[in-house]
Amino acid sequence: PSVHQCLSEDKWMSAMLGIETKEAVLPSIENKFDFMKCYARAAQTRLEELRSKSDDWFGEITEFFEVSRSRAWVLTRRITHTSHHRGQLTAYLRILGKDLYSTYGPSADTGGLPQNNADVIYRYSSIDELISEEEKGGKRLALPGSGMKRPTERAKE
Template identity: 50%
Template sequence: MTYDFLIDTYETERLKVLSAWSMFRDEDLKIRPHATDQRGRNAREHMVHQCVGENLWFKNMLGIDVDAPPLPDDDDETRLGFIERYATDSNKRLEELKGREDAWWQAVVSFFDTQRSRAWIMARRIAHTAHHRGQQTTLLRILNRDLHSTYGPTADTGGLMQQEAPVIYAYRDADALLAGERAGGRKTALPPPPNHAVTERG
């Protein structure tokens, strides 16, 4: 169908969200980019925003309700608790999207104070998620954590594309990620870190 690319993109983007979350540690969740500045979200607040925001967009704008609370139980707001909750709910949304015809995607619906097609809203949702994931990977760098690939190579996977550095994802798929994180972490091994800055300017 015409809009399968949006479904495929959402499927890979949900895995990228889960992968980014898996790179944090539980002790990281309350640390802000700047210790005295409350404006910068900590990792826990990013996870809350992703779970609640995506639930609201899908429910109110796309008409897809997974009929579940968007957040883990109060006593399970751990890194793994958020991973489990988002993995379950986003997979249900993915399965719902797979059954939608072109006419559904093309239909114009409410988007805040204006009107947009569902396809447009989905593209904007994916971009919104990627924007916040970029903030989270920056936070991971501030915390001195390793970064597996999101879209391409990173300094931790060997450098730049021009240097033929490999793409190394933390896990091959969502099932492997969930199994690995439940077991305490089984991410793909990374090479030794570089001893120089990774930049196109040399």
């Protein structure tokens, strides 16, 4: 998944949005830590470039594969594409019995459902902290689990 994320995001950003990075798209050594560093650098460059664009730029038309769409539309699809793969990886981790930190909100491992006042617990507070801690082997926070309430919105079975 790391190779696909790095390559597809670079293709969408450069070919469809005109956002180029000078850095290598893939790390020279393909391991988890080097992928994180490489992706973080590229993402920071792209974020700075996107922040410099005017509102009009986002409304301009560009090519999205075989159709014409606004840059805002393409960027939204890029975000949903990444979210789709993040969801896949989250499902794989759950199947493997791994605890899940928050992604976009609480998880069953961070307290369950938002309506039950579940916590949002991110493993790291920033990209810098992520890189620093992962370089040392990673930080593991204890997660509270879902407690006494069911971590699902389904009625009792």
